[in-house]
Amino acid sequence: MxxxxxxxxxxxxxxxxxxxxxxxxxxxxxxxxxxxxxxxxxxxxxxxxxxxxxxxxxxxxxxxxxxxxxxxxxxxxxxxxxxxxxxxxxxxxxxxxxxxxxxxxxxxxxxxxxxxxxxxxxxxxxxxxxxxxxxxxxxxxxxxxxxxxxxxxxxxxxxxxxxxxxxxxxxxxxxxxxxxxxxxxxxxxxxxxxxxxxxxxxxxxxxxxxxxxxxxxxxxxxxxxxxxxxxxxxxxxxxRIPVPDHIYVEAARLVRRTRPGGGTAPDWLPPLVSWGAGPRAVQDLILGAKSRAALEGSYMVRSEDVRYVAVPVLTHRLITTFAAQAEGLSARDIVKRLLDES
Structure with missing residues (x-):
């Protein structure tokens, strides 16, 4: 694959x-x-x-x-x-x-x-x-x-x-x-x-x-x-809500794209973020998606469940740089851009 x-x-x-x-x-x-x-x-x-x-x-x-x-x-x-x-x-x-x-x-x-x-x-x-x-x-x-x-x-x-x-x-x-x-x-x-x-x-x-x-x-x-x-x-x-394999991949890749080091972030992100989200963010994305799916009456986690919880789960885990603040960009704006590009 x-x-x-x-x-x-x-x-x-x-x-x-x-x-x-x-x-x-x-x-x-x-x-x-x-x-x-x-x-x-x-x-x-x-x-x-x-x-x-x-x-x-x-x-x-x-x-x-x-x-x-x-x-x-x-x-x-x-x-x-x-x-x-x-x-x-x-x-x-x-x-x-x-x-x-x-x-x-x-x-x-x-x-x-x-x-x-x-x-x-x-x-x-x-x-x-x-x-x-x-x-x-x-x-x-x-x-x-x-x-x-x-x-x-x-x-x-x-x-x-x-x-x-x-x-x-x-x-x-x-x-x-x-x-x-x-x-x-x-x-x-x-x-x-x-x-x-x-x-x-x-x-x-x-x-x-x-x-x-x-x-x-x-x-x-x-x-x-x-x-x-x-x-x-x-x-x-x-x-116990089932999660398809591709949802785990999607959640992990989204979190890894918030990290300025390691080569997983897009080229525009490192000047704006000094520290990205850690592994607990992946856990919370999956748990939040499971909870949202169950509340919506769904028997399986869908991609839209992950996207629904992504901004509230990731925003407070990103530390922005002075350059981002100078451009008027918040962590919330950066997460939304990552979602738009995924």
Missing amino acids: SQTELPDTQAPPETRLTDDDVQAVDRLGDIHLKLREELRRVIVGQRDTIDLLLVCLFARRHALLMGVPGLAKTLLVSKLAETMSLKFNRIQFTPDLMPMDITGTDILQDRGDGRREFQFAHGPVFANVILADEINRAPPKTQAAMLEAMQEQRITVVGKGFDLPSPFMVLATQNPVEQEGTYPLPEAQLDRFMALIELDYPSEDEEISIARTTTGAALPELNHLMTAEDILAHQDLVR
């Missing part, structure tokens, strides 16, 4: 879904539509944002939300958790936030018989969905504690380990405007986020609808469409 020739599109028989799995995909596709409709009762617009959040959730990954204040990020995440019967906690990150403020700590308690003992008081990280608001305002030690929670789904306090509940998802926000008093997230932590989801201003009609919705009566309570057990079962299902 030549370098440009792609393998056959058929998945091998052993990777095809069972009849029960097919029915589960159909159910997930129906739930996806119901979730959209339910969230539209309180969230105006943001359809792509909702879909990408669901892609990350069912892929067992975390997401980074980027947008100016007032775009309903907290409301969206809390209502998403509500529709799925999940426990939601919001942590406001500040420069004086300590690791124990997130994880919890041992507290000396009176047992009632004249003796005292230490008991662990759980911190806000013990929830299913965590909104880490303005995560880049926390000092590095606190970010490290959150990184352990994201990577290991457990925390360590005074030498003792504690497992976090399942499912577990961190949705972190960053303010793209105000950078004073912030601690930039290290690349190792950025790489732990599957997707960078950028929220833009609403359209004029959407903004009028927001004013109508939020300045009247109290927002309605949403119906519970799933349970934690349902989500865990569908997360396992996503892992």
Whole structure:
């Protein structure tokens, strides 16, 4: 097979879904539509944002939300958790936030018989969905504690380990405007986020609808469409979605084209990118494509699923040069150009 020739599109028989799995995909596709409709009762617009959040959730990954204040990020995440019967906690990150403020700590308690003992008081990280608001305002030690929670789904306090509940998802926000008093997230932590989801201003009609919705009566309570057990079962299902061989090749080649060294990038890229995406990006492209395929009711990953998740998965993993900034090119622009050329 030549370098440009792609393998056959058929998945091998052993990777095809069972009849029960097919029915589960159909159910997930129906739930996806119901979730959209339910969230539209309180969230105006943001359809792509909702879909990408669901892609990350069912892929067992975390997401980074980027947008100016007032775009309903907290409301969206809390209502998403509500529709799925999940426990939601919001942590406001500040420069004086300590690791124990997130994880919890041992507290000396009176047992009632004249003796005292230490008991662990759980911190806000013990929830299913965590909104880490303005995560880049926390000092590095606190970010490290959150990184352990994201990577290991457990925390360590005074030498003792504690497992976090399942499912577990961190949705972190960053303010793209105000950078004073912030601690930039290290690349190792950025790489732990599957997707960078950028929220833009609403359209004029959407903004009028927001004013109508939020300045009247109290927002309605949403119906519970799933349970934690349902989500865990569908997360396992996503892992079983078949991926044709040529999709693995497509994902790997796309990621390798973001790397300025090694001869895999197009000629125009090295002056614009100092560091490209690593192997975890290939994993997240495949997992994101699997999750998106299942949510759309598809029994196999397609090329359009990879392309759908490519921009949010790759953008935050590229480090652009001063030359790119001087030309007004962002990492998002570069990823889109790579997609256009592929």
